[in-house]
Amino acid sequence: MRHYQQFYINGEWVNPAADNSFDVINPATEEVCASISLGAQADVDAAVAAAKEAFKTWSISSKEERIAIFESIIAEYKNRYNDMAAAISEEMGAPVSLATKAQTGSGLGHLKTAMAVLKEFEFTEQSGNSRIFKEPIGVCGLITPWNWPINQITCKVAPALATGCTMVLKPSEIAPLSGYIFAEILDKAGVPKGVFNLVNGDGPGVGTLLSSHPDVDMISFTGSTRAGSLVAQNAAPTVKRVTQELGGKSANIILDDAGFGSAVKRGAFSVFNNTGQSCNAPTRMLVPNSRMEEAAEIAANAAARVQVGDPQEESTTMGPLVSSMQFDKVQNLIETGIKEGANLVCGGSGKPEGVTKGYFVKPTVFSQVNNQMTIAREEIFGPVLSILGYDTDEEAIEIANDTPYGLAGYIQGQDMQRVAHIASKIRAGNININGQSGDLNTPFGGYKQSGNGREWGVHGFEDYLETKAVSGLE
Numbered sequence: 001m002r003h004y005q006q007f008y009i010n011g012e013w014v015n016p017a018a019d020n021s022f023d024v025i026n027p028a029t030e031e032v033c034a035s036i037s038l039g040a041q042a043d044v045d046a047a048v049a050a051a052k053e054a055f056k057t058w059s060i061s062s063k064e065e066r067i068a069i070f071e072s073i074i075a076e077y078k079n080r081y082n083d084m085a086a087a088i089s090e091e092m093g094a095p096v097s098l099a100t101k102a103q104t105g106s107g108l109g110h111l112k113t114a115m116a117v118l119k120e121f122e123f124t125e126q127s128g129n130s131r132i133f134k135e136p137i138g139v140c141g142l143i144t145p146w147n148w149p150i151n152q153i154t155c156k157v158a159p160a161l162a163t164g165c166t167m168v169l170k171p172s173e174i175a176p177l178s179g180y181i182f183a184e185i186l187d188k189a190g191v192p193k194g195v196f197n198l199v200n201g202d203g204p205g206v207g208t209l210l211s212s213h214p215d216v217d218m219i220s221f222t223g224s225t226r227a228g229s230l231v232a233q234n235a236a237p238t239v240k241r242v243t244q245e246l247g248g249k250s251a252n253i254i255l256d257d258a259g260f261g262s263a264v265k266r267g268a269f270s271v272f273n274n275t276g277q278s279c280n281a282p283t284r285m286l287v288p289n290s291r292m293e294e295a296a297e298i299a300a301n302a303a304a305r306v307q308v309g310d311p312q313e314e315s316t317t318m319g320p321l322v323s324s325m326q327f328d329k330v331q332n333l334i335e336t337g338i339k340e341g342a343n344l345v346c347g348g349s350g351k352p353e354g355v356t357k358g359y360f361v362k363p364t365v366f367s368q369v370n371n372q373m374t375i376a377r378e379e380i381f382g383p384v385l386s387i388l389g390y391d392t393d394e395e396a397i398e399i400a401n402d403t404p405y406g407l408a409g410y411i412q413g414q415d416m417q418r419v420a421h422i423a424s425k426i427r428a429g430n431i432n433i434n435g436q437s438g439d440l441n442t443p444f445g446g447y448k449q450s451g452n453g454r455e456w457g458v459h460g461f462e463d464y465l466e467t468k469a470v471s472g473l474e
């Protein structure tokens, strides 16, 4: 049992202003694994004040100074690598292999990438008689979700630090352990006091207080479209910048000339990965109508190979969902899929056979789904694949775009001219072709209701910078 009640404010671990404990549940056991505090106005005010004061010096710190801090953070992150992976597995149920390689690894990757970008980054440029300055925007409120917790935290904290911003982080209250360890890492690494602050809390509390705070200049939010919209509304009166990384319902178009078996299998495994809890999961698989049955069979075989079980076992490939709320939501959506007439190929509602504890669900495949069904429209955030049919490329593009979301798109096919044409027509921020995904320098973010920001690498710096033009300075 971890006791993570304190907040990290102005370079110190401090007690919360008021006693408001919150239990963190290990989703594999349903037992309390940690206790945190939910912050209040006084905690947020103290953290924002510390960040505001620290901005005076950190905003004018040299590139060399920031690079030295990054080197020190990266060294300490490596020291705590296994602690981080264990915390992620405990707080949100990722199998230890996934938590170690992909989840903890992505955090290290974003830190290294931001440091490399910083080394090359030009904060000034000349345009005619004007000098253009890129200046840090100020105090940033960083609000993150539970599904890829340290990935999300580092793809905000790293560019904020690199650009000279100061910040208050509020990780998800459902999975706050990795954020706590990350604060310990930054403390040990010698990040100057007040530059980075951590206040735990929930959305209606600390989330809203940060969004509406007059001394917070920018909010970077990752989470649901519902909460992202509330953040923007609460931020509007103070005209702060709000960048949003929100939900998705991404289409995976499998063309008739794709290596069909491997394409369907890869697509299905991508949905089951992280128990379906990835914003860019290819949850709507589009196949030629004539190959619907074949696709369903291949996807069912893929589902049968998923090892659902204890996240601590090396052989486990799928852990539980994060919470009882998420479990209920996924159950309801599976039942809705059946009621609305989708064909349940495998999986379905209820826990896997023999499982009594933990928020475990079955990898589930539906075929004969049409795009108006609830399971094709709502972000399920569980290991549920919907297979839809199409007859022409135009129809596939139309179905892919018929969603309020626009985070990612996937295309499988051999004719690159045809694939490139389809990629140009899909209204989404990231298109992956034939299983290729971008590296950590590739901008990540959505169109439409999937958000408006771009994270990762050099593109991720822009959200944290103001632009000043000084004319007459040559």
Ligand SMILES: NC(=O)c1ccc[n+]([C@@H]2O[C@H](COP(=O)([O-])OP(=O)(O)OC[C@H]3O[C@@H](n4cnc5c(N)ncnc54)[C@H](O)[C@@H]3O)[C@@H](O)[C@H]2O)c1
Binding pocket: 143, 144, 145, 146, 147, 148, 152, 170, 171, 172, 173, 201, 202, 203, 204, 206, 207, 208, 211, 222, 223, 224, 225, 226, 227, 228, 230, 231, 244, 245, 246, 247, 248, 278, 279, 280, 379, 381, 407, 445, 446, 450, 451
């Ligand atoms: N686009 C991306 O990059 C990306 C990445 C990961 C997750 N997501 C999305 O995140 C969602 C899953 O995460 P979640 O369930 O933690 O989302 P969530 O919206 O419930 O919570 C996300 C964060 O926002 C906070 N929050 C909730 N209500 C708030 C409010 N009114 N004001 C301010 N903060 C508030 C929460 O406490 C948490 O820290 C999914 O929709 C997923 O697609 C998007």
